[in-house]
Amino acid sequence: MKKFVYLIIVNEVIIIKVIKYSAAWCMSCIVMDNVLNKLQDLYNFNYVSYDYDNDRDKFIGFDENEKLPIIEFVDDNNRVLVKINGEHSTKEIEGILVDLGVELK
């Protein structure tokens, strides 16, 4: 129920969905998983993760040479606002969230 509330815009608070396309065998994906989990405790955003080997259909449309993880910041209309590849620091991801207007919890 709480998550549902975040998905709508309340008092101009932008609810962003963060989608991570990763793989269980990918070290960089684990690094980013830890970063996003940490930020999820601080900011209002939804976090969804797809696995390369279990959710292959979700990876259709990506270039096969793209570095994993692929992280998309999507608005509630499913428009991709920002897309990044590979490892990034907590500070960098936090910067993107702030730029997109995501607020602290």
Next chain:
Amino acid sequence: MKRIVVFLVSLFLFVPFVNAEDKYINVYLFHSNTCPHCKQELAWFDEYLENHSNVRLYDYEISDSENRTRYYEVQNILNYDSNGVPFLVVGNDVVIGFSDSLSSRIETLINYYLANDYEDEIGKYLGVSIHESNLETVPDKNTATDDGVLDDVEQDVHEDTDLDNYEVPILGEINAKSVSLPLLAVVMGFVDGFNPCALWILIFLISMLFGMNDRKKMWILGLTFLITSGLVYLLFMVSWLNLAVFVSSVNAIRIMIAAFATIFGVYNIYNFFKNKNSDVGCTVTNDKSRKKIMEKIKVILAQKYFVFSLIGIILLAVSVNVLELLCSLGLPVIFTQVLALNNLSVLEYSIYILIYILFFMLDDIVIFFVAMKTLQIKGISNKYTKYSHLIGGVIMIIIGLLMLFKPEWLMFNF
């Protein structure tokens, strides 16, 4: 009684010196152009022979294939099994290596064999057996019969000298030779450990182990995988070391490995700079084989009987590590080649290889132990893998060039 004692003492003191004046002796030295101890021994003999006209030195450089055959045949005759040079034959005794203490040993042996009859079997084999009354070579004509009765020779290829000691702040005086090889084992093993080929399997295995809900089984299976992986690597390095020791005297092979190290090093550095600004992440490669391994892991962990899971993990560790060896072939091959150049004892070889493997597996061990303690996989950034290519590349180039132009420096004789 007193007279008898005086007579025996006189006989004991007198006989050797009389004989040493009259007789001649051949000594046979097997050496290598790349070995600094050999150069020292040859220089020592240059000086020694000037004052000892009754000693004749025959030297054989073993990068020459005929001389190498002689080297092994001489060891057969003397019942020796060594790859060390300098390898000096005096009478029926052998002196491997060279140092100040060994030079006096050589003199003692020469004096002993000058004073005592012996059969110059090596001279016979080499076709330079000496006639007792002059210096002409008379093959198969040495009639002496006695065997050498001295103790086993001292093997002292790497005797330390004061020149190898350096004063290091805080740590005090450090011996360069005794520190260099362990340090090299630590650095190379650690850098090699960031090879991502084998790491993904451990990561996937841990993520699957989490589903078992049995901490004890998780520990046993995970540790079995790690230990088996280490043993496979150990086996590979020991095999390569044996080969490297066997061919260490062949210059062409040394040059080939040196060239390989240099080229591979340049390639690694090129790759680092090529990908320097690209994203740090994972690329999807070998999709089919990876899926196959992942399926295997799932099947192994789903076994009804734990013992089958255990056997399955061992077989998995063996198979994947053999397949992934190619991924990190460079550094262990080069490290074992450096070990081979140093003519160490079996114990020393083992210690250095174990140090290398311990540091090679350090990141795996840390990831596994942290995961088991926290039930969370903490990733090690792939940026370290990227930098390990740079450091590995630099190490390879340095070792490759030293192997080509200054191999004695790799024996840590500066």
